[in-house]
Amino acid sequence: MPLDIENLRDRISGLGFDVVRFVSVEDEAAGGAAFRAWLAEGNHADMHWLEKTPERRIDPRNVLAGAKSLIMLGVNYGPKTDRSEGPIWARYAVNRDYHDTLKPGLIAAGKVLEDELSLSSKDYRYYVDTGPLLERNWATAAGLGFTGKNAMLISREYGNWLFLAGILVGAELPSDPPVSRKVESVPVGSLCGSCTACVDACPTDALIGPGVLDARRCISYQTIENKGIIPRELRAAIGSRIYGCDICAEVCPWNRFAQDAKSGLIEARPQIDTLNLKEILQLTPELFAAVFKGTPIKRLKLRGLLRNACLVAANEERRELIPELSELANEPAEAMVRAHAVWALRRLGANDALSSIRLIETDATVLAEFDGPI
Ligand code: B12
Known part of the structure; x- marks a missing residue:
C-alpha cells in the first residue's frame, strides 16, 4: 500500500x-x-x-x-x-x-x-x-x-x-x-525584515551577526553552561536572570502568534518561580534536590544556582540579603560561590560584612574579588 x-x-x-x-x-x-x-x-x-x-x-x-x-x-x-x-x-x-x-x-x-x-x-x-x-x-x-x-x-x-x-x-x-x-x-x-529588536535588546551584546550568537557573551550560556566564574564585566547585565535568558526571544514581534502550550508532553512546575531570592540563597543540598528534581535546573547544581543568586541579589540592590550573602562569602561554601558572594557584597557596599569575612585559606579566586572594578 x-x-x-x-x-x-x-x-x-x-x-x-x-x-x-x-x-x-x-x-x-x-x-x-x-x-x-x-x-x-x-x-x-x-x-x-x-x-x-x-x-x-x-x-x-x-x-x-x-x-x-x-x-x-x-x-x-x-x-x-x-x-x-x-x-x-x-x-x-x-x-x-x-x-x-x-x-x-x-x-x-x-x-x-x-x-x-x-x-x-x-x-x-x-x-x-x-x-x-x-x-x-x-x-x-x-x-x-x-x-x-x-x-x-x-x-x-x-x-x-x-x-x-x-x-x-x-x-x-x-x-x-x-x-x-x-x-x-x-x-x-x-x-x-528590518527588525533588530533582539539584537538591540540583548544586554550583553551576544548577537554578533544575523543568527550568530557568541555564547561567551550569552546570559543563557553564562548562567547555565558555565560551571565556574562568570566574567565580571557581564555580571551586572545579567540583572534578575537566575537561570537562562529569553530576552532575545521575548522581544520578537513574531510572538504575537504565540499560543498557550497544550501538549501533554509538557509538564509545568509552577512552584519554582514562586521561590524568592532569600529562600534560594538559603537552600541546602537536600532542599535543592527536592525542589528541582526532574527539572533542567538540577543539572546546574546548588553551587551554580547560588552563584547566580548572588549576582541577582546585587543587581536588584537587595541590601536586606546581606546576611545571607555574608554566610555564603564565608566557609563552608565553596570558592566559586564565595567569589560571587564577595562581589555581591562589594556591589551592595556592605563594608562591615566584607571586613568580617573569614579567609580561612587564601583561594586566589576569592581574593581576586576583593580588588578591581565591580
Ligand atoms: C549549544 C546550544 C545552546 C548554546 C548555544 C546557542 C547557539 N545559538 O548556538 C546556549 C547555551 C547559549 C543555548 C542557549 C539557548 N538555547 Co540552546 N541549544 C544548543 C544546542 C544543544 C546546539 C545548538 C548549536 O548547534 N549551535 C551552533 C549554531 C551554529 O547552530 P544554531 O544556532 O542551531 O544555528 C543553525 C541555524 O541557524 C542554521 N542555519 C544557519 N543559516 C541557515 C540558513 C538556512 C537556509 C537554513 C535552512 C539553516 C540555517 O544552521 C545553524 C547551524 O546548523 C541546541 C539543540 C541542538 N542539538 O541543536 C539547543 C537549542 C538550540 N536551544 C534551545 C533553546 C530553547 C535555548 C534558549 C532559548 C534557552 C534559554 N531560555 O536560556 C537559549 C537561546 C539562545 C539563542 N538565541 O540561541 C532550543 C531552540 C528552539 C528554537 N525554537 O529555536 C534548542 C533547539 C533545543 C531544543 N531541542 O529545543 N543553547
Whole structure:
C-alpha cells in the first residue's frame, strides 16, 4: 500500500507534537557551513563537546547509516508567564525537563514508524537536544519556521516557543517545503525584515551577526553552561536572570502568534518561580534536590544556582540579603560561590560584612574579588 504521509503526520502529531514536518537529508541548506564558521570563531565558549565529530552533526548519514529523511518535531511551550516579582527563570526551565517529557512521545513515534513504514528499531533514531543533530538547521529546512536574527527557530504559528526534536529515518519521505523558498537563498533573518529588536535588546551584546550568537557573551550560556566564574564585566547585565535568558526571544514581534502550550508532553512546575531570592540563597543540598528534581535546573547544581543568586541579589540592590550573602562569602561554601558572594557584597557596599569575612585559606579566586572594578 502506498504511504499516506498525512496519516503518518496525524498519528505522530496525536502523540503531543504540535508540528510534524518531513525533510530529506539531501535538503541540507546553509547549516553545515554556518556551524563550522561558528565553531572556528570560538563562539561555542567552553562547550567543547560541540567540536567533537562535526561531520556527524552536519550530516545525519554519519549518525545513522542509510538515513534518508528526518522527521522534525516542534512542541509549543508558549505563553502563560504571569510572574510578578522574584528572580527570572528561563521559560523552559519552569517545566519538568523537556528532555524527559518529550521522550515518551518520541518512543511512541518510533512505534508508529515501525507500524507505518515496516521499519525495525535500528532503522530510525530520535533526538531531543542532546544528540549530534543541528536541530534548528533541519527544522528550518523542514519549514517549521525560519532562523531569526536571534538565532531562534521562529514559527509563524507559535513564535519563538517551540522545543525541537528530530527523528532520523532510513526511509524516503516526501519533503515539506521551507516556510519561504526565499529562505534557502537569502541570509538568516530574512523574515525579520528590518527588525533588530533582539539584537538591540540583548544586554550583553551576544548577537554578533544575523543568527550568530557568541555564547561567551550569552546570559543563557553564562548562567547555565558555565560551571565556574562568570566574567565580571557581564555580571551586572545579567540583572534578575537566575537561570537562562529569553530576552532575545521575548522581544520578537513574531510572538504575537504565540499560543498557550497544550501538549501533554509538557509538564509545568509552577512552584519554582514562586521561590524568592532569600529562600534560594538559603537552600541546602537536600532542599535543592527536592525542589528541582526532574527539572533542567538540577543539572546546574546548588553551587551554580547560588552563584547566580548572588549576582541577582546585587543587581536588584537587595541590601536586606546581606546576611545571607555574608554566610555564603564565608566557609563552608565553596570558592566559586564565595567569589560571587564577595562581589555581591562589594556591589551592595556592605563594608562591615566584607571586613568580617573569614579567609580561612587564601583561594586566589576569592581574593581576586576583593580588588578591581565591580
Ligand atoms: C549549544 C546550544 C545552546 C548554546 C548555544 C546557542 C547557539 N545559538 O548556538 C546556549 C547555551 C547559549 C543555548 C542557549 C539557548 N538555547 Co540552546 N541549544 C544548543 C544546542 C544543544 C546546539 C545548538 C548549536 O548547534 N549551535 C551552533 C549554531 C551554529 O547552530 P544554531 O544556532 O542551531 O544555528 C543553525 C541555524 O541557524 C542554521 N542555519 C544557519 N543559516 C541557515 C540558513 C538556512 C537556509 C537554513 C535552512 C539553516 C540555517 O544552521 C545553524 C547551524 O546548523 C541546541 C539543540 C541542538 N542539538 O541543536 C539547543 C537549542 C538550540 N536551544 C534551545 C533553546 C530553547 C535555548 C534558549 C532559548 C534557552 C534559554 N531560555 O536560556 C537559549 C537561546 C539562545 C539563542 N538565541 O540561541 C532550543 C531552540 C528552539 C528554537 N525554537 O529555536 C534548542 C533547539 C533545543 C531544543 N531541542 O529545543 N543553547
